[in-house]
Amino acid sequence: MRAFVIRLLLILAVASACGALVNAIRPRGAIPWVEDWSRYVEARAKTDGIPIVTLIEAQDIVKARNHVVLDARPRLDYDAGHLPGALSLPFEPTPADIDVVSPFLTTEQPIMTYCSGQDCDDSLLLAKWLHAHGFTNVVLFATGYEKWQQTGQAIERSGTP
Secondary structure, three states, rough: OHHHHHHEEEEEEEHHHHHHHHHHOOOOOOEEEOOOOHHHHHHHHHHHHOEEHHHHHHHHHHHHOOOOOEEOOHHHHHHHHOOOOOEOOOOOOOOHHHHHHHOOOOOOOOEEEOOOOOOOOHHHHHHHHHHHHHOEEEEHHHHHHHHHHHHHOOOOOOOOO
16 A cells, blocks of 8 residues: 555656646746636637627617527526526527527527626527527627626516516
8 A cells, every 4th residue: 555655646746747847848837727717708709709799789789679689597597687688598498498589580680698707608608509500690798697787787587677
């Protein structure tokens, strides 16, 4: 047993030394131990070619009602509060969810997706799902409901106009 522990410690020491060496000689500095999730969603959207809208652009979209606004959060979160005029379509939609929103959707219809906030990727995954199913005019409100609510924007609750 003692030999096993010594070997394990030796492996850990060598791995740590290799990691420290790579971080020391890497041109852009150290490799981060933890990814900045707050930028992950935006970076992935850009990589996947999904346009991101700002809070002001999202306000304009909601006010103009020229996009179908899809809330990718779970139904209970949607019921507790959502952007005005938004429809609930959780990222992993059920056939019943799709039946509710399908009358409002055409492949060219402008669509805006959002979820809880910038650390939530459900809206990105929904936007990618829509793209994969032929929807060509999808934008992402990456800062989502959290930013909307923090800035005092109007919200709706299920059963309220």
